[in-house]
Amino acid sequence: MRRGGFSGRRWQATLAAILSLSAALSLSGCVVAVGNTSPASPSPVAPNPKLAGMQYLYGSAEADAISRQAWTALVAYVGDRVKRPVADSVVLAKGATLEAPRFLSCAGKRPAAVFDVDETVLLNLGFEQDDLTGRADRAFPERWRAWEASDGQAVLPTPGAAAALADLRAMGVAVIFNTNRDSADGAARALDAAGLGPAVHGDTLFVRPDGGTGDDKDTRRWRIAERYCVVAMGGDQLGDFSGLFDRPGGVAERRARADGPRIAALWGRGWFVFPNPVYGKALKGAVDDIFPADRRWHPTGEQ
Amino acid sequence: MRRGGFSGRRWQATLAAILSLSAALSLSGCVVAVGNTSPASPSPVAPNPKLAGMQYLYGSAEADAISRQAWTALVAYVGDRVKRPVADSVVLAKGATLEAPRFLSCAGKRPAAVFDVDETVLLNLGFEQDDLTGRADRAFPERWRAWEASDGQAVLPTPGAAAALADLRAMGVAVIFNTNRDSADGAARALDAAGLGPAVHGDTLFVRPDGGTGDDKDTRRWRIAERYCVVAMGGDQLGDFSGLFDRPGGVAERRARADGPRIAALWGRGWFVFPNPVYGKALKGAVDDIFPADRRWHPTGEQ
Numbered sequence: 001m002r003r004g005g006f007s008g009r010r011w012q013a014t015l016a017a018i019l020s021l022s023a024a025l026s027l028s029g030c031v032v033a034v035g036n037t038s039p040a041s042p043s044p045v046a047p048n049p050k051l052a053g054m055q056y057l058y059g060s061a062e063a064d065a066i067s068r069q070a071w072t073a074l075v076a077y078v079g080d081r082v083k084r085p086v087a088d089s090v091v092l093a094k095g096a097t098l099e100a101p102r103f104l105s106c107a108g109k110r111p112a113a114v115f116d117v118d119e120t121v122l123l124n125l126g127f128e129q130d131d132l133t134g135r136a137d138r139a140f141p142e143r144w145r146a147w148e149a150s151d152g153q154a155v156l157p158t159p160g161a162a163a164a165l166a167d168l169r170a171m172g173v174a175v176i177f178n179t180n181r182d183s184a185d186g187a188a189r190a191l192d193a194a195g196l197g198p199a200v201h202g203d204t205l206f207v208r209p210d211g212g213t214g215d216d217k218d219t220r221r222w223r224i225a226e227r228y229c230v231v232a233m234g235g236d237q238l239g240d241f242s243g244l245f246d247r248p249g250g251v252a253e254r255r256a257r258a259d260g261p262r263i264a265a266l267w268g269r270g271w272f273v274f275p276n277p278v279y280g281k282a283l284k285g286a287v288d289d290i291f292p293a294d295r296r297w298h299p300t301g302e303q
Numbered sequence: 304m305r306r307g308g309f310s311g312r313r314w315q316a317t318l319a320a321i322l323s324l325s326a327a328l329s330l331s332g333c334v335v336a337v338g339n340t341s342p343a344s345p346s347p348v349a350p351n352p353k354l355a356g357m358q359y360l361y362g363s364a365e366a367d368a369i370s371r372q373a374w375t376a377l378v379a380y381v382g383d384r385v386k387r388p389v390a391d392s393v394v395l396a397k398g399a400t401l402e403a404p405r406f407l408s409c410a411g412k413r414p415a416a417v418f419d420v421d422e423t424v425l426l427n428l429g430f431e432q433d434d435l436t437g438r439a440d441r442a443f444p445e446r447w448r449a450w451e452a453s454d455g456q457a458v459l460p461t462p463g464a465a466a467a468l469a470d471l472r473a474m475g476v477a478v479i480f481n482t483n484r485d486s487a488d489g490a491a492r493a494l495d496a497a498g499l500g501p502a503v504h505g506d507t508l509f510v511r512p513d514g515g516t517g518d519d520k521d522t523r524r525w526r527i528a529e530r531y532c533v534v535a536m537g538g539d540q541l542g543d544f545s546g547l548f549d550r551p552g553g554v555a556e557r558r559a560r561a562d563g564p565r566i567a568a569l570w571g572r573g574w575f576v577f578p579n580p581v582y583g584k585a586l587k588g589a590v591d592d593i594f595p596a597d598r599r600w601h602p603t604g605e606q
Contacts, residue, residue: 052356052586059554059593060585061541061561062576066369068561069571073376126600132590134601146602154600159562160570238364251362258364258371259462267463268372273365277580282363283355287435290362297429297457298437299449 053277054128057119064159066275071160074232074272075167078113081231082171085111090233090270091225092242094218098260104222106229112174114224116235117187119276121161121177122194126154128278148183152190158274162195174228176204178220178240183207218243236276241266251285252292351435356580361426367462369578374463377535377575378470381416384534385474388414393536393573394528395545397521404565407525409532415477417527419520419538420490422579424464424480425497429457431581451486455493461577465498477531479507481523481543486510521546539579544569554588555595 057063088103091114096102115121127147134143165175177199181187184201191197191205199205212219217239224230238245238258245257257263267273276282360366391406394417399405418424430450437446468478480502484490487504494500494508502508514522520542527533541548541561548560560566570576579585 049352049355051590052352053359053580055554055586055588055593056356056580059558059588061548061558062539062579062583062585064558064561065541065570065574065576066373066578068567069376069574069576070369070372072568072571073372125594125598129590129594129599130601130605135605138602143602147600150600154598156595156598160567236365238368245364251358255362255364255367258367264371264463265375267368268375271368271372273368273372275369275578275580276365277356277359277578280365282365283358285358285362287354287432290358291428291432292459295428295457295459296432297450297453298433299441299446302433302438 048132050132050278053279053283054132057276057278058123058125058128063275067158068160070234070272070274071158071164073268074113074234075164077269077272078111078168078173078232079171082111082173085229089225089228089230090266091221091230092244094222096244098242098244098257098263101262104225104230106231109227109229110174111172111231112176112224112228113168113232113234114176114178114221114228114230115233116237116240117177117179117181117191119236119278119280120158120234120240120274121165121196122155122157122190124155126150129154145182148181148186150186152186152193155190155194157194157196165196173231174204176206176224176228178206178217178224180208180215180217182209215239215246216243232270232272234272234274236274237280237282238273239281241271246281251289254281353435353581356582356586357431357435360422360579360581361428361431366578370461371463373537373575373577374461374467376571377416377537378467380572380575381414381471381476381535382474385414385476388532392528392531392533393569394524394533395547397525399547401545401547401560401563401566407528407533409534412530412532413477414475414534415479415527415531416471416535416537417479417481417524417531417533418536419540419543420480420482420484420494422539422581422583423461423537423543423577424468424499425458425460425493427458429453432457448485451484451489453489455489455496458493458497460497460499468499476534477507479509479527479531481509481520481527483511483518483520485512487513518542518549519546535573535575537575537577539577540583540585541576542584544574549584554592557584 085106087106089106089109091104093102093104118124124147127144130143130147168175177187177191179187184205184207187207188197188199188201188205191199201207202210206220206224210220211223221230233241235241238254245254249257258267388409390409392409392412394407396405396407421427427450430447433446433450471478480490480494482490487508487510490510491500491502491504491508494502504510505513509523509527514526516522524533536544538544541557548557552560561570
């Protein structure tokens with residue numbers, strides 16, 4: 001469905017007008033009345049570039065429905081795997097590639113499902129609202145550390161998550177969290193607050209200091225898959241499934257990795273993705289990176 | 304997974320500085336050197352508020368995977384309905400409510416799946432790239448009319464759509480499009496260009512002039528459901544499933560409609576949603592509408 005609404009170009013045109021007027025002032029040596037910039041008149045408010053993503057993820061019925069739909073598919077898939085076990089887990093083995101994937105074996109292991117935490121099983125409402133409205137003079141790392149150390153109450157489960165995790169546990173499937181948070185205590189508090197626990201550090205909860213370099217979760221995934229038959233994984237970033245997606249490469253190359261002939265069939269069949277247009281590796285690229293060169297159009301008479 | 308990156312607040316602080324400087328200039332009667340605003344120095348570029356959504360939907364591996372996952376679930380669900388038919392369609396009957404849903408009957412009808420077009424089965428790459436970079440002096444309606452009238456080549460199917468629609472047709476399920484485009488010829492051209500056709504106006508393609516008021520698709524849905532047993536619907540906006548979602552109400556109320564006890568179970572079980580954080584009714588609300596009042600947090604020492 002299409003419709004008009006807020007135009008990004010309109011805002012950019014407004015800004016361009018402000019800037020060229022400022023430039024003209026500095027060149028002319030004359031001060032003239034500057035529309036919309038006196039303290040008494042309303043200033044044009046820059047739309048926060050994160051607002052639209054937050055409207056979508058935290059406010060919309062559409063993102064709510066996509067989250068529920070993903071949880072429904074995940075529970076159905078795991079239910080089928082419990083009834084009809086297969087030999088392989090859905091964790092790529094060390095040395096595997098996206099072109100020639102090999103998966104770790106399930107032989108003799110208890111079934112588990114492995115999840116990222118933030119914007120996968122819980123929504124960080126308190127942190128994100130503060131990010132939009134809070135003081136601009138604190139950098140992300142300090143702010144996020146404070147959030148991890150908080151009481152964890154200002155969260156909600158992603159729509160459908162609480163019932164889905166309960167269903168998995170009722171099937172005898174271990175629910176395990178693999179997060180890049182630094183604080184295991186903080187993660188467990190937030191998971192409990194969202195009604196998603198228990199999460200026990202070193203058993204069903206693994207955090208960044210437990211292994212791996214940077215954001216890479218493979219080391220912890222392999223550790224989990226030594227003990228468990230991982231029948232499903234869920235995340236909002238493709239690094240929640242394999243570090244191979246985050247190897248160097250451009251925007252189009254990364255998207256092509258998700259489309260690969262041996263990978264595409266895994267989405268919704270063992271690997272389950274939750275929407276997050278607010279932050280992360282999905283929000284990269286200039287216009288020429290995002291839009292294929294052979295799919296350009298402009299109205300007649302425009303370039 | 305979390306990480307820092309672009310701060311919306313940093314941009315807003317930059318803009319505030321520009322504006323207060325302009326204000327100071329106009330009050331002081333003096334022209335001073337204005338940082339970053341002379342034509343020779345690089346201007347601060349306002350992040351287009353639509354860019355992040357476009358990065359996500361058109362560029363990211365994550366949105367690609369979510370689209371594939373939704374198509375996989377849809378084809379599996381329809382396959383099951385074809386093997387094990389049920390009495391009811393997934394189209395709400397006239398007079399039904401979200402609290403007491405009643406569905407139109409399937410008795411004696413051939414199975415069909417009904418889809419929205421834009422950002423559901425195809426990605427409007429040409430239009431959206433132009434929207435980011437094109438001239439700012441044409442309004443949306445004129446621009447969109449030109450796009451509908453274009454050759455339709457600057458599109459791609461949503462990831463997984465082409466194979467999924469082929470699978471549905473191979474099962475004997477009619478693939479029907481219900482779009483709010485005005486031009487049936489233009490819609491058919493774009494669907495063909497994306498490899499998603501055929502779409503025959505009045506048979507498998509219905510456009511805005513075919514009935515309904517404004518964006519409401521119910522009239523056309525009911526017309527389709529008179530002839531067909533609609534076993535699944537797909538859309539990027541909840542109006543693609545029922546006009547009841549778009550009745551008056553705030554952001555939280557609309558989200559609660561998707562969560563309703565009789566509705567929540569339909570997501571992924573007959574109703575399938577595709578991601579679109581670029582435009583539409585999902586992108587509404589001020590901060591206080593998006594974030595629940597009982598889930599607020601700020602670092603210690605801040606309000």
